[in-house]
Amino acid sequence: xxERVPGEHEPGGGWAERAPAYLxxxxxxxxPSLPKVxxxxxxxxxxxxxxxxxxxxxxxxxxxxxxxxxxALDPEPAMLAxxxxxxxxxxNLRFLQAPGHDTGLADGSVDVVTARHTLHHHRDLEATLRExxxxxxxxxxxxxxxxxxxxxxxxxxxxxxxxxxxxxxxxAYTLAEWRRMLAGAGLLWIAGDVYTRYRQRVxxxxxxxxxxxxxxxxxxxxxxxxxxxxxxxxxxxxxxxxAVRFSLxxxxxxAVRAGHGDTEGAGA
Numbered sequence: 001x002x003e004r005v006p007g008e009h010e011p012g013g014g015w016a017e018r019a020p021a022y023l024x025x026x027x028x029x030x031x032p033s034l035p036k037v038x039x040x041x042x043x044x045x046x047x048x049x050x051x052x053x054x055x056x057x058x059x060x061x062x063x064x065x066x067x068x069x070x071x072a073l074d075p076e077p078a079m080l081a082x083x084x085x086x087x088x089x090x091x092n093l094r095f096l097q098a099p100g101h102d103t104g105l106a107d108g109s110v111d112v113v114t115a116r117h118t119l120h121h122h123r124d125l126e127a128t129l130r131e132x133x134x135x136x137x138x139x140x141x142x143x144x145x146x147x148x149x150x151x152x153x154x155x156x157x158x159x160x161x162x163x164x165x166x167x168x169x170x171x172a173y174t175l176a177e178w179r180r181m182l183a184g185a186g187l188l189w190i191a192g193d194v195y196t197r198y199r200q201r202v203x204x205x206x207x208x209x210x211x212x213x214x215x216x217x218x219x220x221x222x223x224x225x226x227x228x229x230x231x232x233x234x235x236x237x238x239x240x241x242x243a244v245r246f247s248l249x250x251x252x253x254x255a256v257r258a259g260h261g262d263t264e265g266a267g268a
Contacts, residue, residue: 033145040254043067047111052100053118057083101127116145129185138259148251164218192253
């Protein structure tokens with residue numbers, strides 16, 4: 001799921017402890033972004049797909065029946081073990097332990113790359129995006145889904161909230177930032193938006209990361225301190241003064257490696 005050094009200490013436990021929760025997570029196993037990923041990626045029966053930061057393998061498993069081969073890549077052995085546990089019976093799904101910025105795959109050897117719920121963990125996101133462009137064939141498709149900052153005015157609050165919940169979080173980017181970074185990596189923007197929302201119970205969102213009491217208390221404090229714009233953009237619902245539900249904005253975007261006459265789309 002992330003690009004940290006495996007085994008590095010994390011407050012609240014590491015990925016080995018969290019892996020079962022990701023395996024059981026309904027948001028990761030399904031969620032409103034997954035049909036959009038499949039529709040944008042359009043994997044065909046001869047396509048080779050790469051799912052970066054596969055975690056428990058849910059996205060890779062949905063690609064597998066539609067493609068010739070799917071590579072489920074993650075740097076964390078515990079996450080790959082969970083993916084194998086659930087999806088190891090799929091004959092065209094193989095698992096690869098490697099970071100997203102150094103896959104070891106050949107140039108132009110992949111038709112489709114997906115990255116769902118992972119890129120906000122990547123410490124050198126530009127390197128990961130360059131690697132995506134390198135392994136894609138000309139005209140190959142890259143589909144990303146990642147939590148997004150819906151307005152720069154709420155960036156500081158959202159960043160503090162995510163860092164309090166998840167020590168591996170690096171940044172949630174705006175859609176404009178995604179567009180610039182993809183272009184910088186040599187990927188041609190086709191379409192993208194931040195219309196997808198995950199309605200979350202705060203208890204479930206916290207439980208996924210297995211935080212200790214002090215970590216949970218800090219997240220709850222930040223929810224209470226949310227201003228009017230944060231409460232509106234994240235649709236925060238309170239009960240007895242505490243946040244109980246909120247909506248997490250997701251960027252969903254399609255880009256291609258330039259080639260075969262592709263032209264930039266007008267997706268906003």
